[in-house]
Each structure stands twice: as structure tokens, then as C-alpha cells.
Amino acid sequence: MKNKLTVWIEGTIIAALAIGLSLLPTNIGPSITISLGMIPLTLYSLRRGFVPGVFAGFLWGILHFLIGNAVILTFWQGFIEYVIAFAFAGFAGLFSNRQLKSNSGRTVNHLIIITLASFVGVLARFFWHFIAGIIFWGNYAPEGMSPVWYSFVMNGVSGLATFIATATVLLLIYKTNRSIFGIGI
Amino acid sequence: MMEKLIFGRYIPGDSFVHRLDPRTKLLGAISFIVIIFLANNWLTYGVLALFTLLAIYLSGIDRNFFVNGVRPLIWLILFTVVLQVLFTGGETVYVDWGPLVISKEGLINGVYIFVRFILIIFMSTLLTLTTMPLSLTDAIEFLLRPFAAMKMPVHEIALMLSIALRFVPTLMDETEKIMNAQRARGIDFGQGNVFEQMKSIVPLLIPLFVSSFNRAEELATAMEARGYKGGEGRSRYRQLLWTQKDTLVMVSFGLLAVMLYILKA
Numbered sequence: 419m420k421n422k423l424t425v426w427i428e429g430t431i432i433a434a435l436a437i438g439l440s441l442l443p444t445n446i447g448p449s450i451t452i453s454l455g456m457i458p459l460t461l462y463s464l465r466r467g468f469v470p471g472v473f474a475g476f477l478w479g480i481l482h483f484l485i486g487n488a489v490i491l492t493f494w495q496g497f498i499e500y501v502i503a504f505a506f507a508g509f510a511g512l513f514s515n516r517q518l519k520s521n522s523g524r525t526v527n528h529l530i531i532i533t534l535a536s537f538v539g540v541l542a543r544f545f546w547h548f549i550a551g552i553i554f555w556g557n558y559a560p561e562g563m564s565p566v567w568y569s570f571v572m573n574g575v576s577g578l579a580t581f582i583a584t585a586t587v588l589l590l591i592y593k594t595n596r597s598i599f600g601i602g603i
Numbered sequence: 604m605m606e607k608l609i610f611g612r613y614i615p616g617d618s619f620v621h622r623l624d625p626r627t628k629l630l631g632a633i634s635f636i637v638i639i640f641l642a643n644n645w646l647t648y649g650v651l652a653l654f655t656l657l658a659i660y661l662s663g664i665d666r667n668f669f670v671n672g673v674r675p676l677i678w679l680i681l682f683t684v685v686l687q688v689l690f691t692g693g694e695t696v697y698v699d700w701g702p703l704v705i706s707k708e709g710l711i712n713g714v715y716i717f718v719r720f721i722l723i724i725f726m727s728t729l730l731t732l733t734t735m736p737l738s739l740t741d742a743i744e745f746l747l748r749p750f751a752a753m754k755m756p757v758h759e760i761a762l763m764l765s766i767a768l769r770f771v772p773t774l775m776d777e778t779e780k781i782m783n784a785q786r787a788r789g790i791d792f793g794q795g796n797v798f799e800q801m802k803s804i805v806p807l808l809i810p811l812f813v814s815s816f817n818r819a820e821e822l823a824t825a826m827e828a829r830g831y832k833g834g835e836g837r838s839r840y841r842q843l844l845w846t847q848k849d850t851l852v853m854v855s856f857g858l859l860a861v862m863l864y865i866l867k868a
Contacts (some may be wrong), residue, residue: 423826428761428819431774433765435815457808458815468623477760478768484768486612486731489676491701491720493636558683558716583801590805591812598812 425466429474432462436474437481451576456507456584460539461591463511464532465600471508475543479504495554503546510539532592532599536585544577612731619848620662620733625742630729634856641863650866654859655722662733672728673721680720688713695737738807740764741843747841758823758834766822774815781810 436455455478463471478501482488490496513535540585560566593597615621618626642648659669673680693708700768744761751757782792785806792803 423831424820424823427760427766427823427826428816430763430767431770431815431819431822433763434770435774437767438771438778441775454804477763480743480760480764481684481767481771484736484745484764485771486728488727490636490727491676492640493633496636507722559686571632572777574623583797586801587805587808590802591809594805595809595813598809598816 426473427468428466429462429470430477432458433474433477433481436478437485437487440487451579452583452584453576453580456536456540456543456580457587459507460510460536460584461588461599462515463508463539464535465598466511467514468508468511471514471539472505474509475507476501476505478507492557494549494552498546498550498553503550504541505544506546507539509542510535511523512538528592529589529594529597530586533585536588537581538576540581540584544573544580547577548573612728613735614664614668614732616663616733618661618663618733620658620729622848623733623852624733624843624845624849625738626745626843626845627852628730628734629739629742629746631856632726633851634860635726638856638860638863639719639723639861641867642719643715644868646866647863647868648715650859650862651722652718655725658729659725662729664729664732667724668732669728671795673724676720676724680717683714683720684717687716728853736768737765737841740768741841745843756834758837762834774811777814778807778811781807 435458439454439458459471459475459478464475479502482500482504488496488500490500513531548569551573552565555565555568559568609868639651642651675753688705688709689703691704691706693704693706695707696704697707697710697821698705725805731739740761743764747755747757747760786792790803790806792807794803795801827860
């Protein structure tokens with residue numbers, strides 16, 4: 419029980435950290451939004467696995483509503499972007515510490531797993547932002563403009579930037595302190 | 604830098620809206636976002652606008668807060684409106700540049716969409732301005748309760764949300780402390796290209812993660828020591844109280860929906 423509770427509380431604090439990081443101003447480029455919260459969330463998912471990762475992501479999404487940070491313009495867009503999308507960020511946990519542990523010692527494998535986890539987490543989350551974008555622009559884009567393409571470009575750019583940032587930072591963290599990934603816990 | 608960040612947007616007050624049950628406000632805001640899509644003529648949008656303005660008036664909160672709520676989204680809204688205006692064809696054409704047409708119908712449509720966005724933002728801003736984040740958590744727990752039958756750990760989710768809310772300011776303080784400590788060691792935050800910036804947040808994140816995980820462990824131990832063992836039979840510190848006012852407000856949202864249904868074209 420004790421260990422289980424620790425896992426959930428860790429996820430909770432990670433969700434708080436993720437929303438806290440999103441309140442930090444990131445002045446990287448004028449229009450590209452990098453979601454810094456993906457860094458703690460991916461790290462936690464790697465550390466604790468898939469289910470805790472999805473749970474922490476879900477909390478992170480709901481926190482947007484509570485703090486008044488959510489951008490809601492239609493019901494389904496709001497629901498998908500804040501209830502579903504963030505939870506899917508936990509998909510990074512598919513490459514959890516079990517794999518990190520089983521490859522213990524082999525740094526190259528670790529680096530690949532971390533990069534892959536960052537990619538899958540960002541992909542799973544931004545897929546839903548992309549769907550929400552199609553729904554939104556499906557309502558508001560004029561005829562002749564493809565909502566699919568527009569949403570793909572907008573979310574693709576943000577997703578790619580977020581992936582690069584997440585993977586870079588996590589790899590640098592791994593280089594300095596690999597124990598926070600849960601290797602050897 | 605950190606002083607500018609406001610945590611949550613709650614503005615303390617004792618108005619009619621402030622004193623409503625958070626469940627009423629949450630349900631009201633959600634139903635507003637749904638029923639606003641019934642509106643499709645001047646009359647229905649007028650009714651919605653009056654309803655929103657009345658709600659804002661009853662909250663006793665300065666109008667500027669609502670205008671500020673729109674500001675971060677204004678470009679998205681204007682972009683959408685301009686697209687609508689330029690590409691909606693119509694019978695009464697004012698300007699015709701090949702594929703770009705400004706027609707009476709397009710302009711009217713643009714105004715409708717603009718009003719719709721503004722009203723949605725006003726309503727959701729009203730919700731977060733008059734309801735404490737913690738009270739909203741209680742309301743969300745109530746709304747999720749039906750899902751408990753599907754084995755969703757509703758109580759735990761609500762508890763974890765309130766713990767997370769409790770820790771956001773603490774973590775922000777800690778972030779600031781660590782940033783200052785690392786600045787003293789010569790790290791520049793927010794300087795250089797993207798890669799350099801990412802590199803500079805590593806010495807910020809590592810201590811933050813280590814202390815977060817320690818904190819989690821301590822909190823879990825403290826909860827265990829006080830006999831926490833899940834949701835069954837726990838009493839609560841904050842009680843939600845549904846009053847006649849709340850019923851009245853919910854009825855008024857129902858009436859609004861009926862009215863829009865009758866008045867829409």
C-alpha cells in the first residue's frame with residue numbers, strides 16, 4: 419500500500435510541476451509553443467510506467483480547468499483537449515523502467531528508449547490536439563479550406579518542437595543523473 | 604518574473620455568483636457552452652448576451668477582468684472571423700476579389716461567430732473568477748461520481764487534484780529559489796538559442812525532480828501514518844451546500860435553452 423500511495427502522490431506532484439512549468443514564460447520563438455510540462459510527465463511515465471503516467475497526465479489536463487488556463491471554444495474541443503489529450507501523454511510509460519532496467523548498463527539502449535518514449539508520449543497527446551483542431555476548424559473553416567491539413571500543420575509544428583525539447587532535456591538529465599529515471603530503484 | 608504569475612484567477616468576493624454552489628456554476632458554464640450553439644439570429648444572440656451580462660453584473664467583478672480573459676485568444680478569434688467573412692458567399696455582395704467575397708451574409712456570420720466566442724470566454728472566465736480552484740475540484744468530483752460505478756477512482760482523483768493544487772505554489776516558489784541559486788552559479792536562463800535554453804533548464808529540473816520525489820515520499824508516509832486508506836467512508840472538510848438559489852439558477856439555464864429553441868430561426 420505504502421509504495422502504491424507513493425506512486426500516486428508522485429504523479430500528483432508531477433502534474434502540479436507540469437502545470438507550473440506551463441505557467442513559466444517560454445520566450446522561444448514567437449508562435450511555436452513548447453509544452454515544457456511534457457518533460458516531467460515523460461520522466462515520470464518512464465519511472466513509474468504506463469498507468470501512473472496516464473493518471474498523472476489526466477490530472478495535468480484537469481488542472482488546466484481548475485486554474486483557468488484552459489482554452490475552450492466548443493464543448494468537444496475543450497473535452498478532447500483537456501480531458502483526453504493530456505492523459506495520452508502517459509503513453510510514454512509504455513517504455514517504462516522495466517525496459518530501462520532490463521537493459522541496465524547499456525547506455526545506448528537507454529538513450530534510444532528515452533527518445534522513443536518522448537516521441538510516443540508527444541505523438542499520442544498531439545494526435546488528440548490534432549483531432550480537436552479538426553473538430554474546431556471543421557466548424558469554422560470556410561469551404562475549400564481543409565481543416566485536416568490546417569490542424570496537422572499547426573499541431574505538427576508544436577508537437578515536433580515539444581518532442582525535440584523533451585528528448586533533449588531528458589537525455590541531458592540522463593547524462594547527469596540517471597537514478598531519477600527509476601533505474602536501480 | 605515570478606511575481607507576475609497569478610496562480611488561479613479567483614477573485615474573492617461575496618456576490619450572488621460567488622455564493623452559488625460550485626456544482627451550479629460548473630454545470631451552468633458547461634450547459635451554456637452547449638446551448639450557445641442553438642443561437643442563429645439577432646434575437647437569440649441578443650438573449651444570450653443579456654443573460655451573460657446579467658451574470659457578470661451579479662458577480663460584481665470589474666469588466667476589465669473579462670476583457671483580459673479574451674486578450675490571449677483575440678488573434679485566434681479575429682483570424683476565424685476574418686476567414687468566415689471572406690469566404691462565406693452570399694447574395695448581397697459588397698466587395699468581390701475573385702475567390703474573396705465580402706457579402707452581407709458573410710459579415711453577419713462573422714459578427715455571430717465573434718459574439719459566440721466572446722460569450723463563451725466571458726462565461727468560462729466568470730466561472731474561474733468566482734470559484735476557488737478547490738471548490739471546482741469538489742464540483743468535478745460530484746460530476747464524475749456516476750463513473751465510480753465503472754471503477755473510476757473518483758474520490759482519489761479529487762483528492763489528488765486538491766493535493767496538486769496545494770503544491771503548485773510551493774513548487775513555483777521552489778523553482779524560483781533553484782533558479783536564483785543556479786543564476787548565482789552563472790547560469791543564464793532564457794538566453795541563447797533553443798538548444799542552449801533547453802540545456803540551461805537541466806540544472807533547474809534535476810533538483811526540482813529530486814525534491815519533488817522526496818516530497819511525494821514524505822507526504823505518502825504522513826498520509827499512511829494518519830491512517831489514510833482510500834476513499835471509503837471518509838468525511839470531508841468542505842461541505843457542498845445546494846440551496847434554492849442554485850435550483851433557481853439551474854432553472855434559469857433551462858429556461859434560456861427553451862427560449863433559444865423557440866426564438867431560433
